[in-house]
Amino acid sequence: MASEKGAQVLSEGQFCELDDANGPFTADAGDRTAQVLIFSGRWGTELGGCGVFNAIPSTPIASKGDPVSYPKSTNFDSHFHDCDEYWVIIEGGGTVVVGSHSFEVEAGDCVAIGMGHHHDLPQIKNELKAAYFETTLEGKKRFGHLWEHKHGPADVRADRV
Template sequence: MSVFRSGDQPPAWCELHGFKIFEVHSEPISVPVADEKQRLLVTSGSCRVTSASGAQVLDEGQFMDLDKSNAPFVIDGGDETAQVLVFYGRWGRELGGCGIFKLTPGSPGWAPGDPVSYPKSTNFDSHYHDCDEYWVILEGAGTVVIGSRSFEVEVGDCIAIGMGHHHDLPHIQSSVKGAYFETSLEGKRRFGHLWEHKHGPADVRQDRV
Protein backbone atom coordinates (compact mmCIF):
# COMPACT_ATOMS: atom_id res chain seq x y z
CA MET A 1 0.00 0.00 0.00
CA SER A 2 1.46 3.40 -0.99
CA VAL A 3 -0.74 5.51 1.31
CA PHE A 4 -0.24 5.57 5.08
CA ARG A 5 -0.88 7.89 8.01
CA SER A 6 1.11 9.13 10.99
CA GLY A 7 1.71 6.21 13.32
CA ASP A 8 1.29 3.60 10.55
CA GLN A 9 4.10 1.42 9.23
CA PRO A 10 5.15 2.67 5.78
CA PRO A 11 6.16 0.24 3.01
CA ALA A 12 9.44 -1.54 3.75
CA TRP A 13 11.31 0.16 0.89
CA CYS A 14 10.67 3.68 2.21
CA GLU A 15 13.49 5.89 3.44
CA LEU A 16 10.77 7.77 5.29
CA HIS A 17 9.94 5.84 8.45
CA GLY A 18 7.27 8.19 9.78
CA PHE A 19 6.05 11.76 10.13
CA LYS A 20 4.23 13.92 12.65
CA ILE A 21 2.28 17.17 12.35
CA PHE A 22 2.59 19.67 15.21
CA GLU A 23 0.09 22.48 15.79
CA VAL A 24 2.20 25.22 17.34
CA HIS A 25 0.86 27.94 19.63
CA SER A 26 2.49 30.13 22.26
CA GLU A 27 3.45 27.19 24.47
CA PRO A 28 6.80 25.59 23.48
CA ILE A 29 6.67 22.05 22.10
CA SER A 30 9.50 19.54 22.30
CA VAL A 31 10.33 17.75 19.06
CA PRO A 32 11.61 14.23 19.78
CA VAL A 33 14.65 12.79 18.04
CA ALA A 34 13.01 9.57 16.88
CA ASP A 35 15.20 8.27 14.05
CA GLU A 36 18.57 8.58 12.37
CA LYS A 37 17.46 11.77 10.60
CA GLN A 38 14.72 14.36 11.07
CA ARG A 39 13.61 17.14 8.73
CA LEU A 40 11.32 19.91 9.98
CA LEU A 41 9.15 21.77 7.45
CA VAL A 42 6.95 24.74 8.37
CA THR A 43 3.60 24.17 6.64
CA SER A 44 1.82 27.34 7.82
CA GLY A 45 2.70 30.50 9.71
CA SER A 46 6.11 31.08 11.29
CA CYS A 47 7.85 29.43 14.20
CA ARG A 48 11.10 29.50 16.12
CA VAL A 49 13.21 26.38 16.38
CA THR A 50 15.55 26.33 19.37
CA SER A 51 18.34 23.79 19.74
CA ALA A 52 21.54 23.37 21.68
CA SER A 53 23.33 25.44 19.02
CA GLY A 54 20.93 28.40 18.99
CA ALA A 55 17.57 29.49 17.56
CA GLN A 56 16.21 30.13 14.08
CA VAL A 57 12.88 31.52 12.84
CA LEU A 58 11.35 29.71 9.86
CA ASP A 59 8.41 30.78 7.67
CA GLU A 60 5.94 28.65 5.68
CA GLY A 61 7.75 26.51 3.12
CA GLN A 62 11.12 26.73 4.86
CA PHE A 63 12.77 23.69 6.41
CA MET A 64 15.77 22.60 8.43
CA ASP A 65 17.38 19.29 9.29
CA LEU A 66 17.49 18.42 12.98
CA ASP A 67 20.93 16.98 13.65
CA LYS A 68 20.90 14.75 16.72
CA SER A 69 24.07 16.41 17.99
CA ASN A 70 22.10 19.66 18.43
CA ALA A 71 19.24 18.12 20.47
CA PRO A 72 17.04 18.90 22.31
CA PHE A 73 14.75 20.77 19.89
CA VAL A 74 11.89 23.05 20.91
CA ILE A 75 9.45 24.91 18.66
CA ASP A 76 7.19 27.84 19.49
CA GLY A 77 5.01 30.24 17.53
CA GLY A 78 5.53 33.34 19.63
CA ASP A 79 2.22 35.22 19.69
CA GLU A 80 0.97 33.49 16.52
CA THR A 81 0.03 29.96 15.51
CA ALA A 82 1.89 27.73 13.10
CA GLN A 83 1.89 24.21 11.77
CA VAL A 84 5.03 22.14 11.50
CA LEU A 85 5.62 18.78 9.82
CA VAL A 86 8.54 16.61 10.88
CA PHE A 87 9.76 13.76 8.66
CA TYR A 88 11.64 10.91 10.32
CA GLY A 89 13.79 8.34 8.56
CA ARG A 90 17.09 7.42 7.00
CA TRP A 91 18.17 9.05 3.76
CA GLY A 92 21.39 10.03 2.04
CA ARG A 93 23.31 13.28 1.76
CA GLU A 94 22.21 14.19 -1.80
CA LEU A 95 18.49 14.94 -1.76
CA GLY A 96 15.79 16.28 -4.06
CA GLY A 97 13.37 19.04 -3.11
CA CYS A 98 11.20 19.77 -0.10
CA GLY A 99 8.38 22.27 0.29
CA ILE A 100 4.68 23.06 -0.12
CA PHE A 101 2.41 22.66 -3.13
CA LYS A 102 -1.12 23.99 -3.67
CA LEU A 103 -3.78 23.07 -6.20
CA THR A 104 -7.21 24.64 -6.67
CA PRO A 105 -10.25 23.31 -8.57
CA GLY A 106 -10.80 24.65 -12.05
CA SER A 107 -10.75 23.88 -15.71
CA PRO A 108 -7.66 21.92 -16.71
CA GLY A 109 -5.07 23.90 -18.54
CA TRP A 110 -1.98 22.89 -20.45
CA ALA A 111 0.53 20.89 -18.44
CA PRO A 112 4.02 20.09 -19.75
CA GLY A 113 4.03 16.56 -18.32
CA ASP A 114 3.90 13.23 -20.10
CA PRO A 115 0.61 12.33 -21.86
CA VAL A 116 -1.89 10.24 -19.88
CA SER A 117 -4.75 7.88 -20.78
CA TYR A 118 -7.06 8.90 -17.91
CA PRO A 119 -9.28 12.00 -17.67
CA LYS A 120 -7.95 15.04 -15.83
CA SER A 121 -9.58 18.06 -14.25
CA THR A 122 -6.37 19.76 -13.03
CA ASN A 123 -3.27 21.10 -14.75
CA PHE A 124 -0.94 19.09 -12.52
CA ASP A 125 1.71 17.36 -14.66
CA SER A 126 2.38 13.64 -14.86
CA HIS A 127 6.08 13.23 -14.06
CA TYR A 128 8.71 11.05 -12.40
CA HIS A 129 11.86 11.56 -10.30
CA ASP A 130 15.34 10.14 -9.84
CA CYS A 131 14.43 9.61 -6.18
CA ASP A 132 11.57 8.52 -3.97
CA GLU A 133 9.04 11.19 -3.07
CA TYR A 134 6.52 11.59 -0.26
CA TRP A 135 3.43 13.80 -0.22
CA VAL A 136 1.53 14.64 2.96
CA ILE A 137 -1.96 16.05 2.40
CA LEU A 138 -2.52 19.03 4.70
CA GLU A 139 -5.77 20.39 3.28
CA GLY A 140 -8.37 19.14 0.81
CA ALA A 141 -8.91 15.81 -0.91
CA GLY A 142 -8.35 14.32 -4.34
CA THR A 143 -7.23 11.45 -6.52
CA VAL A 144 -3.56 10.52 -6.81
CA VAL A 145 -2.33 8.32 -9.66
CA ILE A 146 0.93 6.36 -9.32
CA GLY A 147 1.70 4.31 -12.42
CA SER A 148 -1.47 2.33 -13.19
CA ARG A 149 -2.93 2.66 -9.69
CA SER A 150 -5.14 5.40 -8.27
CA PHE A 151 -5.79 6.36 -4.64
CA GLU A 152 -8.36 8.61 -3.00
CA VAL A 153 -6.50 10.76 -0.47
CA GLU A 154 -7.49 13.20 2.26
CA VAL A 155 -5.99 15.27 5.07
CA GLY A 156 -3.42 13.30 7.04
CA ASP A 157 -2.54 10.85 4.26
CA CYS A 158 1.08 10.34 3.21
CA ILE A 159 1.63 9.07 -0.32
CA ALA A 160 4.86 7.13 -0.92
CA ILE A 161 6.05 7.35 -4.53
CA GLY A 162 8.89 5.12 -5.65
CA MET A 163 11.71 6.29 -7.90
CA GLY A 164 10.82 6.37 -11.60
CA HIS A 165 7.09 5.81 -11.12
CA HIS A 166 4.97 8.40 -12.90
CA HIS A 167 2.62 10.22 -10.55
CA ASP A 168 -0.13 12.77 -10.94
CA LEU A 169 -2.93 14.56 -9.09
CA PRO A 170 -5.56 14.58 -11.86
CA HIS A 171 -8.67 15.31 -9.75
CA ILE A 172 -9.37 17.20 -6.53
CA GLN A 173 -12.62 17.49 -4.59
CA SER A 174 -11.50 20.71 -2.88
CA SER A 175 -8.42 22.89 -2.84
CA VAL A 176 -5.38 20.83 -1.92
CA LYS A 177 -2.37 21.92 0.08
CA GLY A 178 0.35 19.39 0.54
CA ALA A 179 3.95 18.97 1.62
CA TYR A 180 6.51 17.14 -0.49
CA PHE A 181 9.87 15.61 0.37
CA GLU A 182 12.14 14.03 -2.26
CA THR A 183 14.71 11.81 -0.56
CA SER A 184 18.01 10.33 -1.82
CA LEU A 185 18.81 11.05 -5.47
CA GLU A 186 19.83 7.92 -7.37
CA GLY A 187 20.70 6.83 -10.90
CA LYS A 188 21.36 9.98 -12.96
CA ARG A 189 20.65 12.07 -9.84
CA ARG A 190 18.60 14.68 -11.67
CA PHE A 191 16.34 16.91 -9.59
CA GLY A 192 12.92 18.37 -10.32
CA HIS A 193 10.02 17.09 -12.41
CA LEU A 194 11.19 14.73 -15.15
CA TRP A 195 9.23 13.80 -18.30
CA GLU A 196 9.97 10.97 -20.70
CA HIS A 197 9.26 13.16 -23.73
CA LYS A 198 12.02 15.53 -22.62
CA HIS A 199 14.36 13.65 -20.27
CA GLY A 200 14.12 10.10 -21.58
CA PRO A 201 12.80 6.83 -20.11
CA ALA A 202 12.28 6.65 -16.37
CA ASP A 203 14.46 4.39 -14.25
CA VAL A 204 11.52 2.62 -12.62
CA ARG A 205 12.34 0.81 -9.39
CA GLN A 206 9.83 -2.03 -9.57
CA ASP A 207 10.34 -3.06 -5.94
CA ARG A 208 9.03 0.31 -4.73
CA VAL A 209 5.26 0.00 -5.11
Protein backbone atom coordinates (compact mmCIF):
# COMPACT_ATOMS: atom_id res chain seq x y z
CA MET A 1 0.00 0.00 0.00
CA ALA A 2 1.51 3.34 -0.94
CA SER A 3 0.66 7.03 -0.79
CA GLU A 4 2.54 10.27 -1.25
CA LYS A 5 3.70 9.95 2.38
CA GLY A 6 5.33 6.52 2.02
CA ALA A 7 4.70 2.82 1.59
CA GLN A 8 3.76 -0.08 3.81
CA VAL A 9 4.17 -3.77 2.97
CA LEU A 10 1.16 -5.85 4.00
CA SER A 11 0.80 -9.62 4.17
CA GLU A 12 -2.46 -11.55 4.01
CA GLY A 13 -4.68 -10.71 6.95
CA GLN A 14 -2.86 -7.51 7.86
CA PHE A 15 -4.58 -4.16 7.81
CA CYS A 16 -3.78 -0.48 7.91
CA GLU A 17 -5.83 2.61 8.51
CA LEU A 18 -6.25 4.87 5.50
CA ASP A 19 -6.63 8.54 6.31
CA ASP A 20 -8.10 10.63 3.48
CA ALA A 21 -5.56 13.37 4.25
CA ASN A 22 -2.72 11.00 3.28
CA GLY A 23 -4.29 9.73 0.01
CA PRO A 24 -4.63 8.91 -2.74
CA PHE A 25 -3.50 5.32 -2.18
CA THR A 26 -2.24 2.66 -4.56
CA ALA A 27 -1.68 -1.08 -4.21
CA ASP A 28 1.06 -2.91 -6.11
CA ALA A 29 1.46 -6.69 -6.01
CA GLY A 30 4.40 -6.74 -8.41
CA ASP A 31 4.04 -9.73 -10.72
CA ARG A 32 1.56 -11.44 -8.35
CA THR A 33 -2.16 -10.97 -7.81
CA ALA A 34 -3.46 -9.17 -4.74
CA GLN A 35 -6.87 -8.53 -3.31
CA VAL A 36 -7.50 -5.38 -1.30
CA LEU A 37 -10.66 -4.97 0.78
CA ILE A 38 -11.56 -1.55 2.08
CA PHE A 39 -13.97 -1.29 5.00
CA SER A 40 -15.15 2.28 5.29
CA GLY A 41 -17.05 3.91 8.14
CA ARG A 42 -16.72 5.61 11.50
CA TRP A 43 -15.61 3.47 14.43
CA GLY A 44 -14.16 4.05 17.85
CA THR A 45 -10.63 3.16 18.89
CA GLU A 46 -11.49 -0.17 20.56
CA LEU A 47 -12.07 -2.42 17.55
CA GLY A 48 -12.91 -6.09 18.00
CA GLY A 49 -10.46 -7.17 15.30
CA CYS A 50 -10.04 -7.99 11.65
CA GLY A 51 -8.26 -10.48 9.47
CA VAL A 52 -8.75 -13.50 7.23
CA PHE A 53 -10.16 -16.89 8.22
CA ASN A 54 -10.32 -20.23 6.43
CA ALA A 55 -12.77 -23.08 6.91
CA ILE A 56 -12.42 -26.57 5.53
CA PRO A 57 -14.87 -29.48 5.48
CA SER A 58 -14.12 -31.65 8.49
CA THR A 59 -15.66 -34.09 10.88
CA PRO A 60 -17.02 -31.91 13.68
CA ILE A 61 -15.35 -32.39 17.02
CA ALA A 62 -16.85 -31.45 20.34
CA SER A 63 -17.18 -27.71 19.87
CA LYS A 64 -16.16 -25.21 22.49
CA GLY A 65 -18.88 -22.95 21.07
CA ASP A 66 -22.50 -22.76 22.09
CA PRO A 67 -24.59 -25.89 21.33
CA VAL A 68 -26.58 -25.98 18.07
CA SER A 69 -29.47 -28.07 16.74
CA TYR A 70 -28.49 -28.04 13.04
CA PRO A 71 -26.07 -30.40 11.25
CA LYS A 72 -22.42 -29.36 11.03
CA SER A 73 -19.53 -30.40 8.79
CA THR A 74 -16.98 -27.86 10.07
CA ASN A 75 -15.23 -27.15 13.35
CA PHE A 76 -16.33 -23.50 13.21
CA ASP A 77 -17.97 -22.58 16.54
CA SER A 78 -21.33 -20.92 17.17
CA HIS A 79 -20.49 -17.67 18.96
CA PHE A 80 -21.32 -13.97 19.34
CA HIS A 81 -19.42 -10.69 19.82
CA ASP A 82 -19.73 -7.46 21.78
CA CYS A 83 -19.61 -5.59 18.46
CA ASP A 84 -20.99 -5.77 14.93
CA GLU A 85 -19.06 -8.00 12.52
CA TYR A 86 -18.82 -8.17 8.72
CA TRP A 87 -17.59 -11.08 6.62
CA VAL A 88 -16.62 -10.81 2.95
CA ILE A 89 -16.45 -14.23 1.30
CA ILE A 90 -13.28 -14.32 -0.84
CA GLU A 91 -13.29 -17.95 -2.02
CA GLY A 92 -15.64 -20.91 -1.71
CA GLY A 93 -19.16 -21.03 -0.36
CA GLY A 94 -21.36 -22.58 2.24
CA THR A 95 -24.16 -22.11 4.73
CA VAL A 96 -24.10 -19.30 7.27
CA VAL A 97 -26.37 -19.16 10.31
CA VAL A 98 -27.04 -15.81 12.01
CA GLY A 99 -29.54 -16.06 14.85
CA SER A 100 -32.43 -18.14 13.52
CA HIS A 101 -31.66 -17.30 9.86
CA SER A 102 -29.77 -19.72 7.60
CA PHE A 103 -28.58 -18.76 4.11
CA GLU A 104 -26.10 -19.72 1.40
CA VAL A 105 -23.05 -17.58 0.64
CA GLU A 106 -20.46 -17.59 -2.14
CA ALA A 107 -17.44 -15.56 -3.20
CA GLY A 108 -18.26 -11.85 -3.30
CA ASP A 109 -21.00 -11.97 -0.65
CA CYS A 110 -20.90 -9.76 2.45
CA VAL A 111 -22.48 -11.00 5.68
CA ALA A 112 -23.52 -8.36 8.25
CA ILE A 113 -23.78 -9.70 11.80
CA GLY A 114 -25.26 -7.50 14.52
CA MET A 115 -23.80 -7.27 18.01
CA GLY A 116 -24.81 -10.18 20.23
CA HIS A 117 -26.26 -12.31 17.43
CA HIS A 118 -24.99 -15.89 17.43
CA HIS A 119 -23.41 -16.85 14.12
CA ASP A 120 -21.87 -19.97 12.66
CA LEU A 121 -20.53 -21.49 9.46
CA PRO A 122 -21.81 -25.06 9.84
CA GLN A 123 -21.59 -26.27 6.23
CA ILE A 124 -19.17 -25.47 3.42
CA LYS A 125 -19.07 -26.76 -0.14
CA ASN A 126 -15.28 -26.64 -0.38
CA GLU A 127 -12.53 -24.71 1.32
CA LEU A 128 -13.81 -21.24 2.23
CA LYS A 129 -11.73 -18.10 2.72
CA ALA A 130 -13.20 -14.89 4.10
CA ALA A 131 -12.14 -11.56 5.54
CA TYR A 132 -13.74 -10.36 8.75
CA PHE A 133 -14.01 -6.95 10.36
CA GLU A 134 -15.31 -6.41 13.89
CA THR A 135 -16.40 -2.84 14.68
CA THR A 136 -16.15 -0.88 17.94
CA LEU A 137 -16.56 -2.96 21.09
CA GLU A 138 -19.68 -2.05 23.08
CA GLY A 139 -21.44 -3.22 26.21
CA LYS A 140 -19.03 -5.39 28.23
CA LYS A 141 -16.37 -4.84 25.52
CA ARG A 142 -15.17 -8.45 25.49
CA PHE A 143 -12.79 -9.55 22.71
CA GLY A 144 -13.03 -12.68 20.63
CA HIS A 145 -15.52 -15.50 20.21
CA LEU A 146 -17.98 -15.38 23.10
CA TRP A 147 -20.15 -18.28 24.28
CA GLU A 148 -23.12 -18.03 26.61
CA HIS A 149 -22.07 -21.15 28.55
CA LYS A 150 -18.68 -19.54 29.34
CA HIS A 151 -19.06 -15.75 29.05
CA GLY A 152 -22.71 -15.20 29.98
CA PRO A 153 -25.66 -13.99 27.93
CA ALA A 154 -25.27 -12.13 24.69
CA ASP A 155 -26.18 -8.43 24.62
CA VAL A 156 -28.36 -8.58 21.50
CA ARG A 157 -29.13 -5.21 19.97
CA ALA A 158 -32.69 -5.41 18.58
CA ASP A 159 -31.96 -2.82 15.87
CA ARG A 160 -29.15 -4.95 14.42
CA VAL A 161 -29.55 -8.23 12.56
